[in-house]
Amino acid sequence: MSSAVPVSFPAEIPLSRTTRCTCIKISDRPVNPRSLEKLEVIPASQSCPSVEIIATMKKNGEKRCLNPESKSIKNLLKAISKNR
Amino acid sequence: MSSAVPVSFPAEIPLSRTTRCTCIKISDRPVNPRSLEKLEVIPASQSCPSVEIIATMKKNGEKRCLNPESKSIKNLLKAISKNR
Numbered sequence: 001m002s003s004a005v006p007v008s009f010p011a012e013i014p015l016s017r018t019t020r021c022t023c024i025k026i027s028d029r030p031v032n033p034r035s036l037e038k039l040e041v042i043p044a045s046q047s048c049p050s051v052e053i054i055a056t057m058k059k060n061g062e063k064r065c066l067n068p069e070s071k072s073i074k075n076l077l078k079a080i081s082k083n084r
Numbered sequence: 085m086s087s088a089v090p091v092s093f094p095a096e097i098p099l100s101r102t103t104r105c106t107c108i109k110i111s112d113r114p115v116n117p118r119s120l121e122k123l124e125v126i127p128a129s130q131s132c133p134s135v136e137i138i139a140t141m142k143k144n145g146e147k148r149c150l151n152p153e154s155k156s157i158k159n160l161l162k163a164i165s166k167n168r
Binding site: 036037038039040041042043077081 | 117120121122123124125126127135152161164165
C-alpha cells in the first residue's frame with residue numbers, strides 16, 4: 001500500500017492575491033468632527049480592493065479606520081465641508 | 085495749519101489673524117479618481133479658517149489643493165466611495 005500523503009497547500013487563498021491595505025480593523029464608532037485633525041481617503045487599488053478612510057484625531061494623533069459604507073462617515077464628510 | 089500725517093497701518097488685515105493654512109493656491113481643475121493616490125480632508129480650525137482638501141497624485145506624488153466648494157470635488161468623493 002502506498003503511504004504517500006499529498007502535501008496540503010491552502011489553495012483557497014491564492015498567494016498572488018495578498019492585499020496591502022492600510023486598515024486592519026474598521027471602526028463603526030462615530031467620530032466627532034471637532035476632535036478630528038484630518039481625514040484621509042484612499043481609493044480602492046490593485047494593492048487594496050476596498051476604499052479606506054483613515055481619521056487622525058487631534059488629541060493624540062491616533063489613527064482610526066472608518067467604514068466608508070457607514071452613515072456616520074457620510075455625515076462626517078458633510079459636517080467637515082460645512083464647517084467654515 | 086498742521087502738517088501731521090497719520091502713519092498708515094493696514095488696519096484691514098489684523099496681524100493677529102495670520103493664518104497657517106496648508107494650501108496657498110487652490111485648483112479648480114477636475115481630478116481623475118484613477119490617478120489619485122489619496123485625498124486628505126482637513127477641517128477648518130483656529131489655525132486655518134477654511135476646510136482644506138489635498139489630493140496626492142499617483143504618478144509623481146504631486147499634491148494639489150482642491151476647492152471644497154466645487155462640484156468636481158463632490159463628484160470625486162462620490163466616485164472614490166463607489167470604486168470598490
